[in-house]
Amino acid sequence: MSDQKGGNQPANNNQGKKQQKGGNLAGGGGTPPADDKKITSRTADYSQWYLDIVRRAELADNSDVRGCMVIKPNGYAIWENMQRAIDGLFKATGHVNAYFPLFIPKSFFQKEEQMAEGFAKECAVVTHYRLKSTNGKIEVDPEAKLEEELIVRPTSETIIWNTYKGWIQSYRDLPLLINQWCNVVRWEMRTRLFLRTSEFLWQEGHTAHATQAEAEAETLQMVNVYRQFAEDWMAMPVLVGPKSDGQKFPGAIYTLCIEALMQDGKALQAGTSHFLGQNFSKAFDVQFTAEDGKREFPWATSWGASTRLIGGLIMTHSDDNGLVIPPRLAPTHVVICPMGRSDEERAPCTAAAEKLAAAIAELPRDDFYGYQPLRVKIDRDTKNSPGHRFAEWELRGVPVRVEIGPKDMEKSACVLARRDIPGKEGKTMGVPLDVAPQQIDALMREIQKNLFDRAKKARDATMRTANSYDEFKQMIEQPGFIWAHWDGTRATEDKIQEETKATIRVIPFDGPKEAGQCMVTGQPSEKRVIFARAY
């Protein structure tokens, strides 16, 4: 569909009152981009580059609430596309959505000890339920103290297992395969837009099974769902496998994860799937009667992925010209820019743009597009120069831009520009208008694949093998993933983290089976694990 509102153009719409100062310019000390039309380059300052993209592509703002972000329409549209894809994968594996309360009574929290400990330091707590106005000043009414404090959910295992107690009586009630889309709060000391905020959006799946084997199969299945989403939609290669005990979820027997590598060589945990054993069913005394009539505790899993994925998306593909979004997640697939020096020159270009937009919307809807029509916009800006408009659409990461100017009209042709190859190098001139829709369709698939291949190549190029701790210490100063032997103990992991700031990111399933000795203690090790510095 072409956009309804004419004259719509990539302009800043900074409304609102006082945004906090110095947000993207590193407080007082930072250096603003030399040319404020351009964003900071990745080599100059990677985290400033990231902030510039988030701000200039209008994905999100810092809000006036500490640690919390405002996700703007451009950013939220990406999240909606992510949700649609992930939710589809959940449904295809038999899961259903439900919703559980935001507030969790403190006593629930206490029931599972490890989890309570794991999250204790970052919980928001509701203590009162009323305000009162004294001399025009609003204050908490001390009379309205809650008998039992409520925790704002950092994750929902406790409230959900408390609920499951009422839902599970018989083996016939199992498996219970439930997911919820919601917000959670983890009171973070330091936040970064999308990557770590005090409140974030996510989904959390919570399943209950009659047997351990079934629950473990579910845990594995769901991490593979995340892998599929990361690779096929986000075009983001990931390593898959268990976390070390030191890195697992509090309350889990083990945690499986997908682990991605960002362009700056830091790792990002992008999704986790936990095998919870009977920890929660026992904590909440959930039992069912098995086929043989015996009372048993069900086996649990939980799994989650959050708006952090948007940060991962940005840091996997984007470049110094701005955001790059893989076609399958792009809020806008194609933008068509009619040009011309005068209304007379422009009119036929605009008409051709409209016709092309309609033709693109008629392309077959297949799985690649989630069975939706392609999302097409017409840029009717007449005020800004073409160069300005092109740069602005590149900044926003639209995968394909079509340019139609007077010279093209003479040949009934257009120019296709692909975002994964920025600037003039990514342009194909003289594409006949009547075959443009098919070419655009092909280009979408090619861009999607190219982004994945490119990201995988970049990641693989960082992968190294360390054979001694000294070697490791040197290697870790360079970005990327490092394979190394580790004795499997928490103590060694902690020591390595303390001395090098690197953590065990994942013990990949498909890593080479190669016995050796721990690089620190010399104890035997079955296989190498992946170390990196992480977000």
Next chain:
RNA sequence: CGGGGCAUAGCUCAGUCCGGUAGAGCGCCUGGUUUGGGACCAGGAAGUCGUCGGUUCAAAUCCGGCUGCCCCGACCA
């Protein structure tokens, strides 16, 4: 929670040392000229200088309290 920095127009900042009519660039609005890689001219709108108090004839500026935000560190999806 420690260490540092900052708070003046929508954004980025100057002005603060040395008190005296509130500034610039970008953006925005209007008109005109433009338009194939971030155009130009002219005009215009826009700020209780974070907040409370003190000093002073006079405070963005000096002094004190408070608040908020950013960066670095510890902690973390």
